[in-house]
Amino acid sequence: MKGLILKDLLNLKSTFKMLGVMMLFFAVVFLPQGNGFIFGMIILMFAMMVVTTISYDDLAKWDAYALTMPVTRKEMVLSKYLVMAFLNTLGAVLSLIVGIVGSVIMRQSFDLEILAIIGSVYLVAFIFGSVIIPLIYKFGTEKARLMLFLCALLPTALILLVEQFNVPLPTTGNPWIYLFLLIAFSIVGVVLSYLISLKIYTKKEF
Amino acid sequence: MTNAIEIKNLNKYYQDFQLKDVSFKVPKGSIVGFIGENGAGKTTTIKAMLNLVNRDGGTIEMLGMDTLKDEKKIKESVGVVMDGCNFHDNLKTGDISKMLASIYKTWNTQLFQNYLKKFRLPENKIIKEFSRGMKMKLQIAVALSHEPELLILDEATSGLDPIVREEILDVFMEFIQDEEHSILISSHITSDLDKIADYIVFIHQGEILLDQEKETLLSKMGILKCGEEDFRKLEGDEYIRYRKNQFSYEVLVKDKTAIRKKYLEAVVDGVTIEEMMLFYVRGEK
Numbered sequence: 001m002k003g004l005i006l007k008d009l010l011n012l013k014s015t016f017k018m019l020g021v022m023m024l025f026f027a028v029v030f031l032p033q034g035n036g037f038i039f040g041m042i043i044l045m046f047a048m049m050v051v052t053t054i055s056y057d058d059l060a061k062w063d064a065y066a067l068t069m070p071v072t073r074k075e076m077v078l079s080k081y082l083v084m085a086f087l088n089t090l091g092a093v094l095s096l097i098v099g100i101v102g103s104v105i106m107r108q109s110f111d112l113e114i115l116a117i118i119g120s121v122y123l124v125a126f127i128f129g130s131v132i133i134p135l136i137y138k139f140g141t142e143k144a145r146l147m148l149f150l151c152a153l154l155p156t157a158l159i160l161l162v163e164q165f166n167v168p169l170p171t172t173g174n175p176w177i178y179l180f181l182l183i184a185f186s187i188v189g190v191v192l193s194y195l196i197s198l199k200i201y202t203k204k205e206f
Numbered sequence: 207m208t209n210a211i212e213i214k215n216l217n218k219y220y221q222d223f224q225l226k227d228v229s230f231k232v233p234k235g236s237i238v239g240f241i242g243e244n245g246a247g248k249t250t251t252i253k254a255m256l257n258l259v260n261r262d263g264g265t266i267e268m269l270g271m272d273t274l275k276d277e278k279k280i281k282e283s284v285g286v287v288m289d290g291c292n293f294h295d296n297l298k299t300g301d302i303s304k305m306l307a308s309i310y311k312t313w314n315t316q317l318f319q320n321y322l323k324k325f326r327l328p329e330n331k332i333i334k335e336f337s338r339g340m341k342m343k344l345q346i347a348v349a350l351s352h353e354p355e356l357l358i359l360d361e362a363t364s365g366l367d368p369i370v371r372e373e374i375l376d377v378f379m380e381f382i383q384d385e386e387h388s389i390l391i392s393s394h395i396t397s398d399l400d401k402i403a404d405y406i407v408f409i410h411q412g413e414i415l416l417d418q419e420k421e422t423l424l425s426k427m428g429i430l431k432c433g434e435e436d437f438r439k440l441e442g443d444e445y446i447r448y449r450k451n452q453f454s455y456e457v458l459v460k461d462k463t464a465i466r467k468k469y470l471e472a473v474v475d476g477v478t479i480e481e482m483m484l485f486y487v488r489g490e491k
Contacts, residue, residue: 003309010301011294056294065292068256068358069309070281206258 004071004079005086008053015052019045023094031102039095039114040121046091047125050084051132055141064206077137077198081190084129092122119179123186130186130193137200209267210234210356210388211255216264218254225250225412228264232356232405235385237378239403239420240392241479243487247412248392249289252360256286269355282311285349289361291341293348295334299327302348310352321347325373339370346374350381357381359391363398371395375402396479400424406479408486415486420479427482428462428474431455436469447489458485 023042030038057063066076099114131151135144211232218225225247232238242248253259255266257277266273268280293302299322307313322329325343327336336344342362349357357378363371379402381387393399399406399420406423408416416423430445437448437455444465448457458481459465462474 003305003307006308007294007297007305010305011296014296060292060294061288061290062292062294064253064258065286065288067258068281068284068286068288069306070278070311071309072278203260205260206253 001071001075001079001082004066004075005083008079008083009086011053011056012049015049019049023098027098027102031098031106036114036117039099039117042095042098043088043091043118043121043125044128046087046094047084047128049087050080050129051136051141051145053083054080054133054136058141067206073201073204074198077194077201080133080197081129081194084126084133088122088125088129091125092118120182123182126186127189130189134193134196134200137197137204208234210269211238211390212267213251213255214265216251216254216266217262218250218259219262223247223250223412225254228409228412228414230407230414230417232388232390234388235382236404237382237389237391237402238405238407239396239399239479240390240407240409241394241396241399241483242392242409243394243483246409248409249360250412251409252358252390252392255358256281282352283355285352285354285357287342287345287349287357287359287362289364291333291336291345293333293344296332298332299329299344302344306348306352312352314351314353317353318347318351321350324377339366342366343370343374346377350377355387357387357389357391359389359393361393362391363393363395371398378402396483400479408483410487423482424477424479426461426463427477428459428465429477429481429485430457430459430462430465430472430474432457432472436472439469447485447491449485449489456485458482458489 022045026038026041063076067073095118096115099118100110103110103114128148132144132148135147138144139147209231213231214229216225216228223245228247228251230238240248240251250259254261255268255273257273269283271280273280297305303313303315303318307315325340325347327340327344327347333341333344342365346362349359363374366374375398378389378391382389391399391403403420406416406418406420407414427446430440432455433453434455437457440457440459444459444461446458446460448455458477459474462476465472465474
């Protein structure tokens with residue numbers, strides 16, 4: 001299984017370099033404006049890369065070949081989730097570094113708000129991965145991308161609708177509750193998603 | 207354990223195709239040529255052996271173990287080459303070695319390096335820049351470098367020039383020299399099998415038509431060329447298939463020495479695997 005994860009990281013080597021350049025560019029452009037969206041952007045860029053690894057695998061017809069090696073289907077699926085976790089974490093750590101370095105350069109104190117943004121986008125990245133990986137296993141990368149786009153539209157439309165009609169949202173004075181809800185939601189999402197993916201992948205014929 | 211592979215009554219149903227009771231063996235220390243036209247069921251059989259597709263019945267044993275129960279253990283000692291290159295475009299040979307060292311317990315980095323040198327594969331180029339022949343040689347080097355006991359090759363020599371093919375065939379011959387190793391090789395380049403196979407298994411429309419030692423097969427079978435009159439004289443069990451030309455008949459006969467003895471003036475030639483295949487698929491009974 002270590003080999004499978006290594007394979008994905010080796011494949012992403014060139015992508016990492018490109019992302020590094022992009023990160024630097026965004027940091028220079030957006031940080032001086034005090035724009036927080038760069039932190040989320042970095043994490044999501046890394047989160048998207050798990051999809052890239054799967055399309056690389058498809059291109060090489062890797063999965064059928066890998067399964068002729070002493071690798072079980074369970075390990076194939078689990079390795080993808082571990083790669084996702086690694087990439088998300090890498091993204092979060094990097095945006096944290098950008099945040100800290102940025103605030104040092106800008107001579108500001110490190111804002112707690114940044115930490116909140118990074119933390120919540122980090123969790124959202126897991127939810128994103130949990131939705132798209134089973135979709136890819138079931139429908140293939142191309143279709144799954146389109147579906148994910150639709151999936152993203154739905155909640156956005158819902159939020160807009162809620163705003164339009166001024167539906168009162170349940171408010172609580174304690175923001176920690178939201179955090180815990182998000183954490184619980186992500187964990188349940190990842191576990192459920194893994195089980196679904198495993199079920200799809202076990203039945204798959206190559 | 208005398209068989210490296212033993213398949214019994216393998217069945218697999220698709221909507222428009224099925225494997226019907228496929229059974230054959232690959233004896234230890236031998237090369238078995240698995241032949242048949244495109245779509246005859248070679249790749250499906252191989253995929254079923256490797257559990258890449260589910261089967262609808264039958265048992266498959268490899269290296270004396272059941273492929274459903276001891277899958278991981280078996281795959282540790284089997285090298286597989288499929289039609290095409292399955293490594294990602296941006297990797298280099300060093301990356302592949304690193305990765306496979308943590309997949310196979312028995313990965314031998316030194317052996318891999320030796321094969322790379324032997325096949326003259328560059329270490330500083332990415333796979334994308336490899337030619338088709340180089341990609342195939344890389345796959346074969348990989349399949350051999352975890353010191354497997356059994357090689358399964360699906361169209362591993364197709365699309366290669368004669369020189370590279372011969373180079374690869376030599377490697378295969380070397381591989382089985384120790385009498386413990388075995389190879390199942392599917393191919394429609396039958397001249398390769400003329401050279402190296404010990405047994406021929408012939409699959410047609412999902413059924414095994416023929417499973418025989420190559421030498422007996424080639425020394426016994428023959429092609430009789432004759433007119434219609436002579437053809438009528440033949441008895442039903444003397445020939446396997448016949449093909450009618452404009453002026454004459456070509457008949458695949460079971461035993462060319464017997465025919466020569468019986469019909470003294472008859473012209474009976476030897477047969478190649480390719481000719482035999484053509485008779486079976488395109489000839490009439």
